[in-house]
Amino acid sequence: LVNGLRKNGRMHEAKELFQNMFEKGLSPDSVIYTSFIDGLLKEGSMPMAFKVGEEMIDKGVMLDVVTYNVFINGLCKRGKIHQAEELLKEMLEKGLAPDHTTYNTLMDAQCKAGNVNEAFELCDQMTRSGLVPNLVTYNTLIGGLCESGKMHKIGELLNDMLKAGFAPDSITHSILIHGCIKKGTAEDVFRMHEQLLEKGLSPNLDTYNTLIDAFCTRGMTRKAKELWDEMLKKGLVPSVITYNALIDGYCKNKNLGESFCLYGEMIRQGIAPNLATYNILLGGLCMVGLMQEADELLNEMVVRGLVPN
């Protein structure tokens, strides 16, 4: 329950439930503590998270690898890589073995900080400790190479990945397609897509969403529409994300007719428009000065139970 609440943005209720446990004479175990601490860190309450961590120690509840991983991730996400590394040291000194998540988290932080080489160094360290890179490791490093503009090194890493028995998944695909959109042409995007298919990627809803969005972002709605037709032919069912991506493409091209046509269709198909859908459509209407219509749409979203942000 605590985990379910905090994962759905109801941290406040999670806190109450967590407190209630004590009143009922129950002591949270390390799983509940860890989930709660993760929630605190993700809402930015770092001092509180550390206080709860100390409470765990006081009550004699074991801090395990996952607890450490949660703290390391919380620190990394706020740019405190150094402190995170201190925790890794602490784990090693305590004889608590770091796992894939520990290393992957630190690698990701180094990548995001622009230190891909440090990330690869950590990968070596992990391997020396007996942990072979997993799919998340490869995806993280691939993302690091993309962000630092080292696209030329990706082929080799993909091959290593294959040799290790991992086919690219839809996350690998998303990372690489986004890497291509930044500098590459539409051809590059397709070539990358083909390359991944050759390496064992199975096309699914997510890969279509990524591609459709990639082309829509570039205003290439005709190509995007071809992909849409292709996915339907394969029996895949478009999601809110598919609709939003295409609606956005048409809006950016000032083709509001097509946008609203899709909006109507998604509703008929039983796909509920979300906040993003309305932000896209409102932006489209405002861009061409249709303020009256924008106002009506704003009412419509409220009627549908959505809160404008």
Added chain:
RNA sequence: GGCCGUCUACCCAGUGGC
């Protein structure tokens, strides 16, 4: 022997920097 908590990308907008 098993289960619950942690890591990688992603649809609109929003903040900051250049």
